[in-house]
Amino acid sequence: xxxxxxxxxxxxxxxxxxxxxxFTGRPSLDPRVMQAMAEVPRDAFIPDGYRDLAYxxxxxxxxxxxxxxxxxxxxxxxxxxxLSPESTVLEIGTGSGYQAAILSRLAKKVYSIERVEELAKAxxxxxxxxxxxxxxxxxxxxxxxxxxxxxxxxxxVTAAAEHIPPDLVEQLKPGGRxxxxxxxxxxxQELLLVTKDGDGEIKVRKLLxxxxxxxxxxEYKGSQLF
Ligand code: SAH
Numbered sequence: 001x002x003x004x005x006x007x008x009x010x011x012x013x014x015x016x017x018x019x020x021x022x023f024t025g026r027p028s029l030d031p032r033v034m035q036a037m038a039e040v041p042r043d044a045f046i047p048d049g050y051r052d053l054a055y056x057x058x059x060x061x062x063x064x065x066x067x068x069x070x071x072x073x074x075x076x077x078x079x080x081x082x083l084s085p086e087s088t089v090l091e092i093g094t095g096s097g098y099q100a101a102i103l104s105r106l107a108k109k110v111y112s113i114e115r116v117e118e119l120a121k122a123x124x125x126x127x128x129x130x131x132x133x134x135x136x137x138x139x140x141x142x143x144x145x146x147x148x149x150x151x152x153x154x155x156x157v158t159a160a161a162e163h164i165p166p167d168l169v170e171q172l173k174p175g176g177r178x179x180x181x182x183x184x185x186x187x188x189q190e191l192l193l194v195t196k197d198g199d200g201e202i203k204v205r206k207l208l209x210x211x212x213x214x215x216x217x218x219e220y221k222g223s224q225l226f
Contacts (some may be wrong), residue, residue, distance in 0.1 A: 002043065005055035010038060012057040013050075016072045024207050030077040036105035042091055045096040045128060064116045066213055068096045073210065075102075077179045080193050080207065081154040090149070090171070092142035092215065092217075093158035097123030100135045103156070110135040111149050113142035115216060143217040145171040145206060152176060155211050159215035160189045164204070172196045177209075185214040201215045 014028065021027040043054035045068060050060045059067040071101045078099075083089060086108040091100055094114035100123070103110045111134060114120035120139035128133050138146065141167050145155070152169035157180040159169070164182060172178055176196050183189030 002041075002055065006038065009055045009057055012032060013037065016057070017076065020076075020208060023209075024076065024078075024080075025080065028132075029075055030034075030082075031064045032106060033079045033102075035074055036102045037071065040098065040101045040107060041130075042071065042098060042218070045101070045126065046074040047152060052152075060121065061091040062096045064119055066095055066116065066119065068098050069212070074099050076208070077156055077191070078106065080179045081156060081177055083154055087153040088149070089154040089156065090146055090152045091156050091158065092145075092168070094120060094123045094137055095133070095158065097127045097132075097137070099156065099158055100137070101127060101132045104132045104135045105163055107154070109135065110151075111146050112137050113140050113146060115139070115141050115218065117164050138162065141216075141218045143167070143215065143219065147171065152180065155180075157181065157215060158212065160185060160210075160212035161215040164192070165215075169202060170196065171195070174198045174200055181210050 016025050019027055043051050046054045057071050059070045062068050083106040088109045089103050089107045091112040094112040100110050100112040117139050124137045145167045151173040153173055153176050155168050155178040160181040160183055174196055178194040181189045181191050189210050191209055191210045192204045195203045
């Protein structure tokens with residue numbers, strides 16, 4: 001049963017990738033990314049009441065007003081990180097831990113930060129139970145990144161920021177890549193690819209219009225979004 005639903009989901013991700021290629025420039029995703037999407041059991045990251053919908057190509061509630069992202073978006077963002085088995089990657093917004101699990105199949109080490117303590121704890125024990133041993137989680141405000149573990153080959157932000165957080169750009173290695181949704185909450189947001197070249201020069205490219213829950217910066221009350 002799950003097998004059939006999973007195959008349909010993978011086909012939908014491929015279709016949506018093709019349809020959005022005029023914007024993203026990518027008509028297909030790295031087969032390794034698709035393999036990770038096939039291997040990680042999304043149903044294990046979904047609250048009981050919604051488990052039937054685990055293999056639908058849509059976001060789902062995970063409590064605390066947060067959501068697990070749409071599988072197509074997870075796959076697309078992961079693809080643009082261009083991870084190798086040697087990569088170290090930072091995720092801001094652990095949520096359910098699903099995106100971190102996908103990253104863990106493609107990178108050497110994944111660091112992930114979540115500001116809602118209950119979600120951080122639940123994701124940590126879920127990832128451990130499922131055997132994703134190369135993921136380290138932390139309960140904190142991820143707006144400032146994870147200085148002690150920096151620099152990173154790749155950074156993925158899974159909540160919408162009002163602007164690109166400077167500390168995250170700082171913590172990117174030369175040659176590093178960051179994928180981040182930027183814009184106002186409940187309004188138009190743009191998924192951006194931020195690259196840092198060998199000389200440290202930053203380039204920003206728009207990939208797609210998206211809708212994410214807000215990145216909450218607890219240390220700067222002026223941008224408190226709730
Ligand atoms: N990647 C997640 C989905 C993330 S939803 C998954 O695979 O399930 C976005 C998450 O970002 C939410 O859990 C929210 O609590 C968290 N978040 C919002 N602002 C944050 C911040 N400043 N630092 C860390 N996490 C944050």
